[in-house]
Each structure stands twice: as structure tokens, then as C-alpha cells.
Amino acid sequence: MKSTLLRAVVLSCIFLLGWSYDGASAATSWTSKCEKIYGKVEPNQNPAPQQINCLLTNAALAAKIPPEVVKAIAEQENGWKQFTNGEPFISKDGGIGLMQLTNQANYDPQKLKTDIYYNIQAGVEILNSMYNRTDLPKIKGAGREVIENWYFPVMAYNGTKPINSPLFQDTGKRNANAYQEKIFSILKRDSFLDDTTLAQFPFKTKDFDYDPNSSKNIVFKVREYTITGEMHPSNYYFQTGDKVIVTADKVKVRSDNSSASSVKKELAKNTTLIITGNFTFDKSSTSNRFVWYPVKTTDAKVIGFVSSAYISRKLDAPVVNIVDDNDKSISGKAPANARIQIKNGTKVIGSAVADKNKNFKADIPVQKAGTKLTISYKDQYNAASPAKTIIVADKTAPAIPTVKTVTNRSTAVSGKTEAYAAVTVTISTKSYKGKADKYGNYKVAIPVQNFGKTITVTARDKAGNKSKAKVIKVVRTAPNMPTVNKLTYKTATVTGKAEKNAAVSIKIGKKTYSAKASASGSFKVRIPKQRAGTKLYVNAKDSKGKVSATRKVTVSK
Structure with missing residues (x-):
């Protein structure tokens, strides 16, 4: 007064x-x-x-x-x-x-x-x-x-x-x-x-x-x-279709605009409601000073009236564009003039103000792939939005894999790359697959290759980024593995190609049969006729005593 x-x-x-x-x-x-x-x-x-x-x-x-x-x-x-x-x-x-x-x-x-x-x-x-x-x-x-x-x-x-x-x-x-x-x-x-x-x-x-x-x-x-706390616009300005949130636990949605009406549902704090009409005055109470809004839950399973005392404006989380491990900024949408804050854990790494068109862009340090960032904003009333959590995308390809020396006796390609990366070894038109372990070590089985053969190795990480190729040549440590022409149960002479003048040996069971390759590398080794399915093991030795990888050949019908 x-x-x-x-x-x-x-x-x-x-x-x-x-x-x-x-x-x-x-x-x-x-x-x-x-x-x-x-x-x-x-x-x-x-x-x-x-x-x-x-x-x-x-x-x-x-x-x-x-x-x-x-x-x-x-x-x-x-x-x-x-x-x-x-x-x-x-x-x-x-x-x-x-x-x-x-x-x-x-x-x-x-x-x-x-x-x-x-x-x-x-x-x-x-x-x-x-x-x-x-x-x-x-x-x-x-x-x-x-x-x-x-x-x-x-x-x-x-x-x-x-x-x-x-x-x-x-x-x-x-x-x-x-x-x-x-x-x-x-x-x-x-x-x-x-x-x-x-x-x-x-x-x-x-x-x-x-x-x-x-x-x-x-x-x-x-x-x-300048007020730093959350300010409160009147709760009498909500319009049909507006979203609001419940500000306390066990807030009652009633069947009518009256404190005496039946309770249809008790809602948890922060439940989202949609305003479905204009507010009304308590039709039975003699003491309530608030008003009632007709509302429904977002799934429309609960429809009724809620007191204006227990609702407030709902803020949506900001819309955030994809951020990868090469980006030096983060962008998205939020209400005009909203103050955006970007955090890595509890550390603020960037901020911005949304423009009149609701767009924002904030500078940030480059983040590692897999890093979780939370983006939120405060609106003109200092009300805090829900946070949007994003994971920094991996857009950085693995480094070029390292490859250990591959010789013409090797049966695998090995080396190091990004942990858990998928490794592809390509020889001519054929590809051989493997996967790196948690330390980045990999080993991919391949057929023995002749020296001078080109091998290409690439790695692809879990995000699908593919490395540049590592290209190597097969190194000679012994004669190349001999090639052997087709053998049948009628064959009495094994023919094929080996390094020139190499000593070719064929092992069948416990017996070994030998011959010397010509100056052109052709060889002929006489053997007893073998039954179909018999395994022959063929290698070549050069003048220095170095022995090639062994080729296994099966006698056919």
C-alpha cells in the first residue's frame, strides 16, 4: 500500500x-x-x-x-x-x-x-x-x-x-x-x-x-x-503449438482446468509438453492465482491441463554440423543472438553468437578423431539449452603403411599401420586382406612371388579413410621358385622353368630326383610315374647354394 x-x-x-x-x-x-x-x-x-x-x-x-x-x-x-x-x-x-x-x-x-x-x-x-x-x-x-x-x-x-x-x-x-x-x-x-x-x-x-x-x-x-542469472519472460505468452518443459518432479496433469479435477498423470521434471490452446482460469478454486494450459505430451498419450506455475519455455539443443579431425571451426544453428559455448569435457574450447539468421560459427583447436564435444547455448534470457554431444569424425587417412622386406621366399607381407586398420596387399590384379592389431602390427599371407614383382600395400581405418599406397619390389635372396608344367599319372618327366643353370630337385616321399636347368632356365627331371594325388615338392639351388622356396605340385589324372 x-x-x-x-x-x-x-x-x-x-x-x-x-x-x-x-x-x-x-x-x-x-x-x-x-x-x-x-x-x-x-x-x-x-x-x-x-x-x-x-x-x-x-x-x-x-x-x-x-x-x-x-x-x-x-x-x-x-x-x-x-x-x-x-x-x-x-x-x-x-x-x-x-x-x-x-x-x-x-x-x-x-x-x-x-x-x-x-x-x-x-x-x-x-x-x-x-x-x-x-x-x-x-x-x-x-x-x-x-x-x-x-x-x-x-x-x-x-x-x-x-x-x-x-x-x-x-x-x-x-x-x-x-x-x-x-x-x-x-x-x-x-x-x-x-x-x-x-x-x-x-x-x-x-x-x-x-x-x-x-x-x-x-x-x-x-x-x-547486466544480469547473468536466468531471466523469466511471463508464462502468459505461450501459444498453441509451443513446446514447454515441466519444472519440477511429480507435476500433475489434470483432466480439467481445476485443482479439484482428477489427476491423469504425474510427470517428471523436464518432460516436454505441447501447448494445445489458450490458458484458462481455475473454474473451482478460490485461491489459485495461476492459470491452466491445455497440453499434451509429445507422444499424445497424455492430454489434459497443467498449471502455469510448473512450466517454462523449452529450448532445443543447437543443430551442429559434422566436425572432423581436420576442422578448425564448428558451425550450426541456434536461436538468433544465442551465445554458443563448445566444451571438450569441462574445458571451453570455443564460443560464438548466432546471427540474425540463426547461424553460428566458432573457432576451435583441431580435435582428435573420437573426441566428444558438447555444444550448448544461452538465449537472450540466459536460459541454458540442452547440450548437443557430437563425436569428432575421423577424416584423416592412416599414414602410408610401413612394409618389411619381402623376398622371393616370403609367404607374408608384414609391417605397421594405424591400430585396427584393414590392410590390403595387391599383387597384379589380386588382393589379399588382413587387419592390424591394437598396436598397428599386421601380417597378410601371400603366395611366394618372384623377385622384382611389384607389391602395393594400403590401409583403411574404421572410418573408411584410405591411406596412400606403399609400393615395394620383391627382393632376391635365392633363386625364384621354379614353375612346373602340369603333371598327370602318365608323366615320367617333370618339366618347367627355373633360374638358368640352377640345380632343380624334386622330392617325392623320401626320394629326391634332380637335374640341372639349361642356360635358358628350362629343366627336365625324370621320375617314376606317380598316382593321381601324389604331392611333389620342387625347388632350385643356385651356384652359391641358395635354395629357392619350394613349390608343391599335385599329380592329376
């Missing part, structure tokens, strides 16, 4: 602003919305709480003031009552009716007493004029929809006197008895059921210049504050 001492201050501010009061004296559109639901207000009678709720809510919305603020002021001033025992309520200091207005020369005092519509409209207009004052602090970047941004206008509604200083000048402690502090306590209790913590101003005693022992107004040394 405003004191008489403060009335002249309010009035003088209104004159300075040149505020027009035609709206309070004329029929207002917001009243008709409530009359359609509850009918006209009876003379000299206090409407039911639901109807008062409707009137205060729609008057606030028409003035673009958060209804939570207007309803809390009306609660503090006169408990939502215009009359007492059929007579207009007038306080000891002259405050009139529901909004406790006094000494308002530009308003009809009789109508303030008898016309509840007029009284509410006048209170809303005066509060609005306080918001428009240029000598009162505001929150940087915040608009009218932000509840916290009405802290100083609410203060001024009662008066910017030392009694309402946010801090005690001598101790720097919070002044819990300041008018605006009482209003915001009521607001949190009634509109949020103490479920929501409003953002706090970073006040300092030096922000306010006043004499505690004087009745002179406070001089505000700081006109703009």
Missing part, C-alpha cells in the same frame, strides 16, 4: 511523462473477455477470485505487462478486493480499492471507488508509466516481457524512497521489507508456487545515492544492469 507521502511523487512523474488516461475512462476491450466468461461485475461486490484473476490478467496483457507482476501488486495492496461489506475499501492513507490508488488528480476518484474495471486500469497505467521512466534502471537487453525487468517499476509504483532501497546503505544487506521485494516474494509464491528462482540484480550500495534519514527520492547511479 502506498503512503500518502508518496502520492505526489507518483503524480508528478505522470505529469512529466505526459501520460494519457483516456484508456481508464473509456470502455476497455480486456473487460469484455472476462464478461464473456463470468458476466458483468455486480455493483459494490467483489467478483469471485477466478473473475478477478481474469480481469487482472487481461488488463496486464493489454498493457504488455507480465500478469504475474500486476496480480502480485493487487495481492499486496488489498488482497484482490475492491469492496468491504459492500463499500469501497479505502485505507488509512487514502488508498482506494483493489490497486490502492491515492491522490490521482487525472482519475475520477468516485469511479476509482465504485468501478473495479476503472481501478484496475488506472493501476496498470500507473505501473506502465513507471516502466517508461528514464531515471529508473533497466536490465541490459531485456524487454517488457521479462518479469525481472519490472523490479524498479514496481518499486516506483510505491515510491523511490529510502525505505524501498534494495540494499541497506550501512550494511549492504538485502532489504527484504522493501515494497518491490515483498511484491516479488508474492509473485514467486502465487504465480510460481515457489518453484522458480528469479534472477538477482548485482546491486552495490554505491548504486544508490540517498540519505536514510531523509524523505527525498533515491538517485540511481547505475541505469543499466
